[in-house]
Amino acid sequence: MRSGNSEVRGSDDSSGESFSSALRSAISASGLSLDRIQARLQRRGVPVSVTALSYWQSGKRQPERQSSLSAVGALEEILELPSGALLGLLSPPRPRGTRSRGRHRPPEQTLTFPREALQQLLARVGAPYALEEQHKLSLVGLHDTCKIAADGGQRAVTARCVFQANADRQDRWLLVYNQDNVEANPPLLHALRNCTVGRAEVDVEHGLTVAELLFDRPINRGETHLIEYSLTNEGPPYPECQNTHYREFRSPIREYLLEIRFDNGCVIRNCWQYKQGTEDNSMDRRELTIDGTNGVHAVALDFGPGVFGIDWL
Template identity: 75%
Template sequence: MTAGNSADSNTTEEPVRDAFAAALRSAISDSGLSLDRIQARLQSRGIAVSVTALSYWQSGKRQPERQSSITAVRDLELILDLSPGSLLGLLPPPRPRGTSSRRKRATGGQTLTFPQEVLRELLERIGAPDALEQQQQLTLVGLHDRCHIAADGGQRAVTARAVFQAGADGQDRWLLVYNQDDPDAGPPQLEAARNCSVGRVVVDEEHGLTVAELIFDRPVNRGETHLIEYTLTNSGPPYPECQNTHYREFRRPIREYLLEVQFDSSTLPQKCWEFSRKSPNRPADRRELTIDNTNGVHAVAIDFGPGVFGIDWT
């Protein structure tokens, strides 16, 4: 979730960005290689870049910014038989990123952390155009997230266990909305682990947004509870950047949310904090956390929401 630029900064960067896109597009055309072939050659060099990201780069919709993307551009110069620096020299400076800018998105201003019109379009494509407005007949009673951070600092996977209580008979599915922090890496692989299966899935790769149906193994009637587990796994290394944070945005109250972040032993952070914000007009509440003997931290929210709750680290 990259911090947005002002209109002024966009206008100064556009000519440079267009120059990079035009040069890359021309080089790809001259090489005779398809984007699939280029992706495969990058993969053979240990560099994971999605075909969609390559397409966005050459069209000018996005620019390479994270370190692994810059490394990919260097290898692209070799694969496309270009002079060293001929593409890198056309890249504009990276847009503002990092923990501080991400924290502003996650805990300040409007709580929605992606364009609402994009979400509405995905909800319409999945057959639930009124999901944001209609009364929900499933209450999320408890949620447990376990986020795994890889040795390179990226997010390897998130495993979630959710408990619902039905407010009406015949409840048989839940809509998952997931925002990938690093859209260049492509969407994660969604797998159902317990008491559910994956139904329809729609993705907006430009914004890193995924909406998916998790279909219950059986319909749940009024007053009954249902527990499901699922996992979102990213490809790597390199794994997608997570901007040193993991959080959930709750549009409705939840009784209990448990968040664990598990770090690789070679990439332990210096400090970790729990943060929460219930209103855009109030400062975020923060509390320092202690890493345990298993290289992890956890935080618990009781009777929380609406709002944003998460863990970040240096």
Template identity: 70%
Template sequence: MVAGSTADRVTTDDEEEPRTAFATALRSAIATSGLSLDRIQARLLARGASVSVTALSYWQSGKRQPERQSSLSAVRVLEEVLAIPAGSLLSLLPPPRPRGASSRRSRATTEQPLTFPLEALQALLEKVGAPNALEQHHQLKLVGLHDLCEIAEDGGQRAVTARAVFQAGADGQDRWLLVYAQGDPEAGPPVLNTLRNCHVGRAEVDDEHGLTVAELLFDRPIDRGETHLIEYSLTNPGPPYPECRNTHYREFRRPVREYLLEIRFDPDTIPTKCWQYSAHGPSAGASTSGLGQGSSPLDRKELTLDQGSGVHAVALDFGPGVFGIDWEY
């Protein structure tokens, strides 16, 4: 898979980044106002604009810039709260980048993976000793898959935990190849941890494209007809957490009997709407474990948040194709 994403631009270096014009002006206005971030947040909320203290801190430091429509609306209110001329902050922001289903459709093709060049993936496959992984007949069937994607307070992707069940079509099956595309390459690769019944073998990373390929070696080989369950996690450092462009999905090159996708949001940053989406048909994506960012045409269905600040969607006998959830604030 992967991806998740926030709608605000982010830098993730430990060292302080040079402030943008927006961040410099905001920091100066906050200092002049004499208000704490907590008091600014309270005054914003009283005017109907919900912005976390974390987001305000990121905005004034330059780690993140408001880009979602709701964030831009909040900046207008922020100008009132700070008693500065209308438009003095908004005029310093660059045009927002295209995002959402329409932008994903414009990028998707039937010959390329959804978030990175096919050549980049092929180079990593060769490094881990699996140059023919995309074309060869696989003797390991993915029976069931459960992804839990955790979204942090700043809207970035905190972690993904995956539980997969396989059935062997031949004797001696002992590994599965994970392909993961980070939605925000500048954030660096996530930390891969194996949690149950497997360990990491050969692994390679392409920093430029945010791409990771890793062997997940089973604790024991399984023979024809046997099943095997593994669990692993991909964790990102933060805050700020890597952008996920308000979506998380899997791209399947072969059918899966059952795919369960859960998105769990921070209680302080709840989206206003969520949808599941799917696109059927063959796609030259990042293998059964590839994670990408949408496809075309899309079937969409609105989802309802549960009491645990999350949503879920289930795909049965699905693939090839892309299945995911996206949301807006």
């Protein structure tokens, strides 16, 4: 599970045009040099180097941090483009650190954090072979609610999960949570319904938490079990979440509902859902509409393995 970190932007773009090519074309059409564009950004209080602008239009890098995304919004105005014309072409962020989503890696081994770090935590909670074992529980339904504070940080995530047993006497589920903001304290895990927290271990360096969620009763093959839990952060200030929340699914799931609820102090311009498969790295993205309660949601059906999330600006 990934939260807060973990960036963008998407819309339905049937033309297949990339962010870099669209930016390059817009700059060429404007007749402005990169130096003049930088000066206009500076006057708007958005500092961006000429080198960064050059990298963006060449495709060597893409904007990911909040300050860079703000610069892209300003670029749309300077280059006289419709709102979202560039932001909507940005892809979700690349995984950070040493983790990799190699094209030829088996889907069940695709992780957005170092496998070795996860392996060590699994061993410490008594499940050293969890990554290699056949799944004895299937996650058939999941509803995440991510609450964003007025300062833009992640206040909490609440999850409601429905499992189905593929073998008898299943009595626990291993939660793996990745928080990109490693400078923040680990979130507090609370069991809310039909479960208790068992052994839990934290890797502060990689922002990883692994914990047992022990079912109130064992379930047998074919039976289902519903649990709820939450992860809450200290604040304010709350941990920076890089304007995104996503889940990485190592196995298919029938239904995933993701809600983002923004504090009334949050002013949100745009939201996108994005999903990326692991087998062919295909990307699908679509703009979302913020509802009357200053929230947004997206649903994935029969999805996975892959990454599904919501990003905002």
